[in-house]
Amino acid sequence: MLALLIIEPVMSSSLPVVRTRFAPSPTGYLHIGGARTALFAWAYARRHGGQFILRIEDTDVARSTPEAVQGILDGMQWLGLAHDEGPFYQMQRMERYKEVIQQMLAAGTAYQCYMAKEELDDLRAAQEARKEKPRYDGRWRPEPGKTLPPIPPGHNPVVRFRNPTTGVVAWDDQVKGRIEIANAELDDFIIARADGTPTYNFCVVVDDRDMGITHVIRGDDHVNNTPRQINLLQALGAPVPRYGHLSMILGDDGTKLSKRHGAVSVMQYDENGYLPEAVLNYLGRLGWSHGNEEVFLMAQFVEWFDLDHITSSAAQFNTEKLNWLNAHYLKLADDARLGAEIRRRLSREGVTATDCPDAAAIAALYKDRVQNLNELADCAHPFYIAPHASAELVAQHLTDAAQAALADLRSRLARADFLPEVLGKALKETLVATGLKMPQVAIPLRVALLGQPQSPAIDRVLAVLGRDRTLERLDRLP
């Protein structure tokens, strides 16, 4: 493994290059907010013919896990958000960070601070008691003519960035507009811990520079990091990318999403029967708009996507609308694909029958009536495993008259070709023979065959169920 991964920024003489990145920290799965951030960063790069880079920010050794890394990779793959470069792992770039820290120390844009953690805690406590903003007081910051405290023995210093003390840091946020923050609000933050490992704001800056990131699209919980990063970038003499901060996604109930509440892995959406194109469409429309357009596939999204039409306020997740989109894409989905999904889901429940009926044919029967793949699998279930209707349904629908009609129908079906038109004709013959109306026969038939009083057109159901299963189930009537 390379100890040093320095990516040369792509220098194009004429065409403006767009390079975006998605930089999650692997302390948990990829959730819906992260997925939208990734989607927007990906779409922006695609829209401009640029590159999308995946970077894993795993410097928090205590909380990062390989499982989380895999979860993120899986989520990205399920969504189809392919990266052009990476994944890069920050833990593999340690040498590079240390090198830059040495450069900054040498240049005087950073300095060592020997203040102990306990001292810092005391300082903060005192500041808070005085209702001040807690911040480092600069006691180890070298100034001309200033005498620094004697270096205490026995412990290693942290490295702090020498942040400008006056003036303002400002940027034109691509989604929120101009934002200005006074340097007086910022303190000399730590860029390397006592053990020498670099911290977040520093790694981000080094990486964004080394990787030639031109547009930083991320959650707006990073707005307050931006001025620090800009100052750092400037101290390094590096170009400042454009920033666009996405507001957060709230849960269905309007409250903040958290691990305990509503924040689920994108893979959970797969588990719950959502199609990736539905999730992508929903997410694309959450906080971004293109006039009144509601339904679009990624090719279209990429063509339309821009930063100008991103909402700057928080958006509440609406499962109902996602369900509607999912139902929409289900109707459009290929039967063979849905058939495979039915089998995958059924086999989880131990239903592994691979003989007829054909899952794709069942999908065709039900795909425009359900909202998700799990419902589709539920609909398919009685085709594979003979259901037992509830006593209530049996009592209600399988009356003597109905049983007699089904017996009449059975004899006709035994001789019929199992094609919808032929079956429909047999059904009508039974109506004539018994003097019953269609629902009076069709509903008992549904209960007998599928254990439910509702189904798609019964002749189509019969055709998919097939002669053997149909007759067998009719023979087993109570």
Add this chain to the structure above:
RNA sequence: GACCCUAUCGUCUAGAGGCCUAGGACAACACCCUUUCACGGUGUGAACCGGGGUUCGAAUCCCCGUGGGGUCGCCA
């Protein structure tokens, strides 16, 4: 507490000073279709947070409130 962000139907949103009698979508409701249940179709109700300005004219610009959110770590 300080700093920053934010505010149009229940929800996602359109809206770049007159095109707004504020549009679309989901959800809700009604009706139609129907072989049941769905799907689908048609229609109805539903919003510019409050107060001041600026302007001939404000949902749109400015200020002040209020509500919501974020950040203030040797986490990311």
